[in-house]
Amino acid sequence: MGKQVTEMLKGTLEGIVLAILSGRPAYGYEITAWLRDQGFSDIAEGTVYALLVRIEQRGLVDVEKVPSEKGPPRKVYSLNAQGREHLEEFWRTWSFLTERLEQLREGGN
Amino acid sequence: MGKQVTEMLKGTLEGIVLAILSGRPAYGYEITAWLRDQGFSDIAEGTVYALLVRIEQRGLVDVEKVPSEKGPPRKVYSLNAQGREHLEEFWRTWSFLTERLEQLREGGN
DNA sequence: TTCACTATTCAGCGTTACTATGTACCAGTA
DNA sequence: TACTGGTACATAGTAACGCTGAATAGTGAA
Structure with a gap:
């Protein structure tokens, strides 16, 4: 995958x-496979496992x-209550970022 | 700013x-101020300068x-030809990410 | 001369994703 | 039995990036 x-x-x-x-419980191997399916072609297995350990x-x-x-x-x-809260916070942060970038993209060209 | x-x-x-x-030439201090205006409230000055050194x-x-x-x-x-290319590549990568996340956001709830 | 604002630089740190490798369990096959 | 391949998890080491905190330096106003 590109460094970018x-x-x-x-x-x-x-x-x-x-x-x-948040959609359904899943395990590491499954998640990795799903990500690769979705176009994250070179996601390393180790990356997902490390991430799962972290959030656990x-x-x-x-x-x-x-x-x-x-x-x-x-x-x-499976996501618990705290995880759901964290996910919502993530979406808020993500929205903030996308809005800023959308503005830049429009104004910038 | 949040760790997220x-x-x-x-x-x-x-x-x-x-x-x-890409919109106009600018210098570090100016960029930092602009970012803070845009809601990136706690962007560290050092961060922007280091980034500028990197892209230079x-x-x-x-x-x-x-x-x-x-x-x-x-x-x-000021952005040169290579920078413009890099920026386009950035937008492509960004679009890829936003599409994936948009799908997840819709499907996930 | 002291303060505030402008403007840049740098060393050290924490977090995260990648690389590379290892472990383990099972099924099919020769 | 031995080998291969797919499933499933784990981890040590590395690089990149943004943050913290501080230092340096020029200008103008109190």
Whole structure:
């Protein structure tokens, strides 16, 4: 992936994952695959796992170990109340940014 | 400023500054003031100057020293051809991100 | 001469995503 | 049995970027 995307993902990827989890519980491998499907072609697995550990430590998600038919047990994450709050805060910040940038884009050309 | 914004600005702030410079040449102090006006309330001065040094070293801007009436000489930056290219690339990346997030936002609730 | 505003610079830090690698579990197959 | 490939998670080390905090320097007004 371009370096540009990499930098832009900082702070955003967390919101993306929280948004995914707000729809349904999911586990790391699944999330990674989904992101790649969506065009985040070279998202590193390690990145997602590290992020999940982070948001778990911050208490934004609940975790449940679920046995898998095809490999080691899955760690299924689901958004809890605190996570939902954090997600809303993320959307507010995101909106602020997009508004500023939209203005710039229009005015700038 | 919230930590969330701080992280989200990574990669984005550069695009913002390039977009500003695409409209008109500007110098660091001016850019910082403008950003604060636009709601990036706690943008650190050091941040903008460091960014300007970076994009100058990458050859995205041309620099001219202009004497100021009210202080030390200003370093006025203007976007060159390479910078314009980079800015377009930034908009493409930004569009990609916003599209993904817009989808998530709609589907997620 | 002191203060406030303008203007730039830099060292050190924390956070985040990437790279690279390792572990482990299971199914199919030769 | 041994090998391969897909599933699933974990982590140490690195680079990039924005922030903190402070220093430096020029100008004009109190």
